[in-house]
Amino acid sequence: MLFSTLLAALTGASVVLGAPSLVKRQSNGTTPAASVNDTQVLQFAMTLELLENAFYTQGLQKFDQAAFEAAGYPFWVRNRFEQIAEHEATHVDFLRAALGADAVSACEYNFPLTDVKTFTAVSMALETTGQSAYMGAAAVLTDKNTLTTAATILTVEARQAAWVGSAVLKGPAWDGPFETPLGFNGVFSIASQFLVSCPASNPPLPVTNLTALTVNPAAPTHGATVTLNFTQPANADSSSLFLAFLRGQSPVFAPIQSGGNGTFTATVPQGLQGTIYAAVVSNNTAAATADANLLTGLAMFEFPFDSFANNNVTSS
Numbered sequence: 001m002l003f004s005t006l007l008a009a010l011t012g013a014s015v016v017l018g019a020p021s022l023v024k025r026q027s028n029g030t031t032p033a034a035s036v037n038d039t040q041v042l043q044f045a046m047t048l049e050l051l052e053n054a055f056y057t058q059g060l061q062k063f064d065q066a067a068f069e070a071a072g073y074p075f076w077v078r079n080r081f082e083q084i085a086e087h088e089a090t091h092v093d094f095l096r097a098a099l100g101a102d103a104v105s106a107c108e109y110n111f112p113l114t115d116v117k118t119f120t121a122v123s124m125a126l127e128t129t130g131q132s133a134y135m136g137a138a139a140v141l142t143d144k145n146t147l148t149t150a151a152t153i154l155t156v157e158a159r160q161a162a163w164v165g166s167a168v169l170k171g172p173a174w175d176g177p178f179e180t181p182l183g184f185n186g187v188f189s190i191a192s193q194f195l196v197s198c199p200a201s202n203p204p205l206p207v208t209n210l211t212a213l214t215v216n217p218a219a220p221t222h223g224a225t226v227t228l229n230f231t232q233p234a235n236a237d238s239s240s241l242f243l244a245f246l247r248g249q250s251p252v253f254a255p256i257q258s259g260g261n262g263t264f265t266a267t268v269p270q271g272l273q274g275t276i277y278a279a280v281v282s283n284n285t286a287a288a289t290a291d292a293n294l295l296t297g298l299a300m301f302e303f304p305f306d307s308f309a310n311n312n313v314t315s316s
């Protein structure tokens with residue numbers, strides 16, 4: 001609940017970034033295209049790792065053991081977050097060494113560190129987005145050894161997400177039989193909510209800045225009608241837009257109704273489980289959910305499911 005409420009609230013946060021350069025690409029999955037070279041992939045990964053590193057550093061500086069215990073967590077929860085923080089710092093060091101002169105520098109960040117519960121919710125969002133980013137990037141890495149190395153980080157991000165989701169948040173450790181890969185634009189639409197500014201000396205990231213999507217209510221249930229707020233792309237036909245819910249590699253679509261006064265609504269489909277990303281797309285085919293074709297940035301939802309649920313819906 002908090003998780004998605006938080007993320008939706010953040011979508012409105014102000015972002016002051018240098019205009020990212022647009023790298024020409026073509027792709028038909030949620031993955032970015034092959035025109036991005038391995039150096040750029042690692043620079044993008046390092047940008048995310050620096051963000052995660054800053055998040056855990058700031059969060060654990062702000063919230064001591066007493067704060068975690070006051071929030072209802074046993075002593076070992078903060079200790080495990082310390083270990084995660086060390087992982088992210090090590091990933092940064094590793095990528096800095098791998099990139100050498102091409103390494104990127106840290107940005108200025110704005111994390112909503114209001115309380116410990118918010119910290120855990122953002123941690124869940126960042127770990128989940130991190131694993132989706134590495135999954136998407138896997139498709140464009142050309143060097144097989146780099147791919148294996150990236151996989152060793154990807155699995156750590158996934159295990160961290162599973163630990164936060166289950167041990168900390170007391171929900172499921174997984175979403176379903178398949179996790180969801182994301183391309184650079186989609187990932188950046190989430191990460192950029194935490195960026196205030198980045199050093200001008202950093203190389204341009206291979207991303208397009210997508211327009212923000214906010215969904216109300218931010219934590220909808222199956223079958224709920226949600227109101228969407230986004231800037232309609234000039235060349236898109238508003239009578240045929242869809243809200244694509246990304247899960248595994250089998251997106252599900254909800255037609256978007258235009259209220260005619262700049263408001264849009266859609267109905268949340270049945271069967272969604274766990275962490276689900278959503279974006280406005282131009283039609284209800286998988287091609288429209290390709291990273292280069294997304295019409296808005298991503299919203300993130302958490303659909304809880306209990307231990308008695310059939311957790312096989314992504315194969316249907």
Ligand SMILES: *[C@@H]1O[C@H](CO)[C@@H](O)[C@H](O)[C@H]1NC(C)=O
Binds near residue numbers: 018210211
């Ligand atoms: C990037 O998008 C955000 C909204 O998601 C917006 O606030 C910001 O001004 C955009 N930046 C540029 C350089 O277009």
Ligand SMILES: *[C@@H]1O[C@H](CO)[C@@H](O)[C@H](O)[C@H]1NC(C)=O
Binds near residue numbers: 028
């Ligand atoms: C996706 O793109 C690849 C490479 O361009 C192509 O071989 C494949 O047929 C495409 N798949 C779909 C479903 O369009």
Ligand SMILES: *[C@@H]1O[C@H](CO)[C@@H](O)[C@H](O)[C@H]1NC(C)=O
Binds near residue numbers: 037039040
């Ligand atoms: C990767 O692409 C960037 C941007 O086009 C370029 O500046 C850089 O030289 C490329 N690096 C390699 C190793 O090809």
Ligand SMILES: *[C@@H]1O[C@H](CO)[C@@H](O)[C@H](O)[C@H]1NC(C)=O
Binds near residue numbers: 012212230
């Ligand atoms: C929709 O989003 C725009 C831009 O972020 C914002 O100015 C506006 O207040 C939002 N409208 C509603 C109804 O939330």
Ligand SMILES: *[C@@H]1O[C@H](CO)[C@@H](O)[C@H](O)[C@H]1NC(C)=O
Binds near residue numbers: 259261263
């Ligand atoms: C837009 O129209 C819908 C009905 O078509 C109405 O429910 C809604 O309140 C209107 N919103 C605004 C901001 O005028």
Ligand SMILES: *[C@@H]1O[C@H](CO)[C@@H](O)[C@H](O)[C@H]1NC(C)=O
Binds near residue numbers: 282284285287288293
């Ligand atoms: C769906 O949208 C994608 C992206 O704009 C486009 O490439 C594709 O041709 C469209 N397919 C249909 C059936 O309209």
Ligand SMILES: *[C@@H]1O[C@H](CO)[C@@H](O)[C@H](O)[C@H]1NC(C)=O
Binds near residue numbers: 310312315316
């Ligand atoms: C999972 O989905 C597959 C394919 O639809 C189906 O054959 C199988 O029976 C399902 N398993 C469960 C436990 O529902």
